[in-house]
Amino acid sequence: MDLTTRIQNVLYDLAQFTDHTSEEGVTRLPFTCASAQAQEFLVDYFKGIGLETLIDPTGAVYGHLPGVTGEERLYGSHYDSVRHGGAYDGTAGIVCAAEALREIINEGLRPECGISIAAWNDEEGIRFSRGFLSSRAVCEGISEKDLRSIRELATGETLEEVIRGSGGSPEEIPALAGTIRGYSSYTEAHIEQGPVLEELGLPVAVVTSVAGFRRYMCHVRGEANHAGSTPMRSRKDAFVSASRMIQYLYEQACGEEELTATVGSASVSPGAVNIIPGAVDFSLEIRSSRDEKTEVFAERILKDFDQMARDAGTSFAWEKLTETAAVAMDEGEIHILREAAERLRIPCGAMMSGAGHDAQIIGRWIPASMVFIRSIGGISHQPAERSEPADLALASLILREHMLHRR
Numbered sequence: 291m292d293l294t295t296r297i298q299n300v301l302y303d304l305a306q307f308t309d310h311t312s313e314e315g316v317t318r319l320p321f322t323c324a325s326a327q328a329q330e331f332l333v334d335y336f337k338g339i340g341l342e343t344l345i346d347p348t349g350a351v352y353g354h355l356p357g358v359t360g361e362e363r364l365y366g367s368h369y370d371s372v373r374h375g376g377a378y379d380g381t382a383g384i385v386c387a388a389e390a391l392r393e394i395i396n397e398g399l400r401p402e403c404g405i406s407i408a409a410w411n412d413e414e415g416i417r418f419s420r421g422f423l424s425s426r427a428v429c430e431g432i433s434e435k436d437l438r439s440i441r442e443l444a445t446g447e448t449l450e451e452v453i454r455g456s457g458g459s460p461e462e463i464p465a466l467a468g469t470i471r472g473y474s475s476y477t478e479a480h481i482e483q484g485p486v487l488e489e490l491g492l493p494v495a496v497v498t499s500v501a502g503f504r505r506y507m508c509h510v511r512g513e514a515n516h517a518g519s520t521p522m523r524s525r526k527d528a529f530v531s532a533s534r535m536i537q538y539l540y541e542q543a544c545g546e547e548e549l550t551a552t553v554g555s556a557s558v559s560p561g562a563v564n565i566i567p568g569a570v571d572f573s574l575e576i577r578s579s580r581d582e583k584t585e586v587f588a589e590r591i592l593k594d595f596d597q598m599a600r601d602a603g604t605s606f607a608w609e610k611l612t613e614t615a616a617v618a619m620d621e622g623e624i625h626i627l628r629e630a631a632e633r634l635r636i637p638c639g640a641m642m643s644g645a646g647h648d649a650q651i652i653g654r655w656i657p658a659s660m661v662f663i664r665s666i667g668g669i670s671h672q673p674a675e676r677s678e679p680a681d682l683a684l685a686s687l688i689l690r691e692h693m694l695h696r697r
């Protein structure tokens with residue numbers, strides 16, 4: 291069976307491990323029955339390639355090929371999914387890496403370094419109030435306190451209780467902190483989950499950085515009043531004021547490269563058909579490849595919002611909710627991947643990742659890199675998510691080159 295067909299088949303097999311009470315797509319939340327079945331499948335799958343396997347206490351599944359030297363390179367992605375997600379997010383990266391290694395073994399080649407493949411658990415952060423469970427655990431660590439404070443969103447149960455309830459050993463998780471340092475590099479293939487590669491007509495790209503973001507809550511205050519007896523000229527309509535800000539934000543962000551700005555939620559009060567809105571609260575999220583750029587843009591926009599509010603006879607206030615730093619992928623690793631693509635004559639772009647990935651957690655600890663695979667229609671996090679089998683095989687071939695690369 292050729293590489294393309296093998297990748298396709300394994301992705302199809304993995305997609306069967308879903309919560310069958312949810313009708314469409316793949317729903318594989320961490321520490322569920324579907325997740326345990328996928329784990330078991332991955333262990334057998336890695337063994338079938340000839341790898342030594344291990345499941346860590348976060349539910350990450352490792353396959354390991356001993357090497358000639360002490361150096362050990364890590365590849366992988368996550369095997370949990372969102373609710374009603376697709377069959378490619380995360381799993382594509384695991385399978386592309388595993389099949390690359392199978393190619394090497396089948397050809398009778400022997401990488402000079404050790405190779406491990408990790409299938410991370412709970413990257414998506416759907417079940418609990420935080421994501422990147424496995425990758426955080428081996429980097430900065432998940433402490434005993436975290437295990438008792440991270441809660442299941444639906445039930446309020448702690449992470450510790452859920453893991454123990456599923457038969458696991460949460461008390462072993464804190465000791466994993468920093469163990470990522472045992473690897474010399476981390477390389478993750480992942481579907482793009484956006485339309486850029488399709489627009490450019492490219493099957494794959496190296497990722498230059500994973501975007502950082504800042505999130506704010508904005509408050510516009512005007513004056514609630516009677517919708518019939520207050521003339522248009524004497525209104526202090528908070529909703530009109532906020533709408534102008536959102537339109538302005540959109541126009542300003544369109545003029546920037548590698549930056550996105552989104553108002554994803556808003557509330558209008560009092561929220562009645564015959565009352566002029568007196569207050570609007572809306573979220574603001576700004577993402578870009580460089581923190582300095584995010585900061586400068588955010589400061590400018592918030593200052594302009596303030597002026598716009600005054601001009602409309604309203605007031606403006608904001609608070610910062612959270613911020614995450616952008617993580618640059620490793621220059622040396624990017625170079626190896628680009629050279630590999632060139633040698634194989636695979637057209638390969640370079641782009642920022644707007645979405646978060648395990649590589650951004652790991653990239654703060656060891657040299658990390660990513661290969662993006664074209665998404666058909668730019669669609670992801672839903673059942674229609676798809677990538678061409680041929681594109682997946684190209685990513686796998688690039689990983690194969692990386693595994694064989696001599697430093």
Ligand SMILES: [Zn+2]
Nearest residue numbers: 368379380480
């Ligand atoms: Zn993903």
